[in-house]
Amino acid sequence: MIGETGLAIRTEALRLGFSACGFAKAEPVSEEMARVLDHWTDNGYHADMQYMERNRHLRLDPTQLVPGCRTLIVVALNYYPKHLLPAEGYQIAYYAYGKDYHRVMKDKLYQLFSYIKMLVPHVEGRAFCDTAPLLERYWAMKTGLGFIGLNRQLIIPGKGSYFFLGVLAVDAEIEGLSDSPIIEGISCGGCKRCLMACPTGALTLDGIDCRRCLSYLTIEHRGPIPDGMVQKLGRRIYGCDTCQQVCPYNKNAQSTEEIAFDMPSEVADLTAQDWHELTPERYKALFKHSAIERAGYEGLMRNITSRN
Numbered sequence: 001m002i003g004e005t006g007l008a009i010r011t012e013a014l015r016l017g018f019s020a021c022g023f024a025k026a027e028p029v030s031e032e033m034a035r036v037l038d039h040w041t042d043n044g045y046h047a048d049m050q051y052m053e054r055n056r057h058l059r060l061d062p063t064q065l066v067p068g069c070r071t072l073i074v075v076a077l078n079y080y081p082k083h084l085l086p087a088e089g090y091q092i093a094y095y096a097y098g099k100d101y102h103r104v105m106k107d108k109l110y111q112l113f114s115y116i117k118m119l120v121p122h123v124e125g126r127a128f129c130d131t132a133p134l135l136e137r138y139w140a141m142k143t144g145l146g147f148i149g150l151n152r153q154l155i156i157p158g159k160g161s162y163f164f165l166g167v168l169a170v171d172a173e174i175e176g177l178s179d180s181p182i183i184e185g186i187s188c189g190g191c192k193r194c195l196m197a198c199p200t201g202a203l204t205l206d207g208i209d210c211r212r213c214l215s216y217l218t219i220e221h222r223g224p225i226p227d228g229m230v231q232k233l234g235r236r237i238y239g240c241d242t243c244q245q246v247c248p249y250n251k252n253a254q255s256t257e258e259i260a261f262d263m264p265s266e267v268a269d270l271t272a273q274d275w276h277e278l279t280p281e282r283y284k285a286l287f288k289h290s291a292i293e294r295a296g297y298e299g300l301m302r303n304i305t306s307r308n
């Protein structure tokens, strides 16, 4: 059973707006996880993300990433939008509708950490949200928050997968640690909807082949969208949610209460013509501090115009 400190931290996490919070002992990841990661990079599935090959030892062992760390506190923050863009218009990945999640998540993580400092004297730690070689989804699974689906997302039973994950690595042992270790018996079962729905065949039983993934190609990739992939873009101009949209675990997804993730009306109101005529100045004004900054003006305009 989870101890009093863990319960108090979880209660505060929920008060701060997180949807879930779990605790895992900081230790090296399982040999199976290490094999999965190696297999993924050996296959070249990480495309041009060379950083995935670096710092393998840190990625596989959080106690090397944060020396002295004893507990990983994993939180999930809902980003499912209140209002979806009309299906007939250009599409942006849900996670990028509003403000850059790194800022929002870090802000909340530090608020949670301040609270923990009041409970646990002299505790030290670091906050992470996609900002370090840390396998967030694996650790979320280890805390008992959910399981990793065939779409490679962390799925929280009853809530779905539209969540950002954040981690606090602290040097204290939080009593009780995980009260619900890896969820037994809950998985994808015989479902393969995401594999069937992926427009490019990027999803495999071995993981996502980023060289074919529209999310990777429209956000991380530099240079032209490869031949054969442009035709698969459809209405997507930034990211792709297809393998989450078809997942039955997302059927009853609740919209986020975090107003920072709301799409500003001046973005929601852009017509296809407005997108095509976007200038660098207007881009800067519209997407300052937005997740869309990641692709840069050139990347976004490449996505918009490459289908012409």
Ligand code: SF4
Pocket (backbone or CB within 6 Å): 197, 198, 199, 200, 201, 202, 203, 208, 212, 213, 214, 215, 216, 240, 241, 242, 243, 244
């Ligand atoms: S994000 Fe889109 S392209 Fe990438 S794996 Fe999922 S469905 Fe396929």
Ligand code: SF4
Pocket (backbone or CB within 6 Å): 149, 150, 151, 152, 187, 188, 191, 192, 193, 194, 195, 243, 246, 247, 248, 249
């Ligand atoms: S769509 Fe089906 S196979 Fe894919 S992650 Fe969801 S439950 Fe698993």
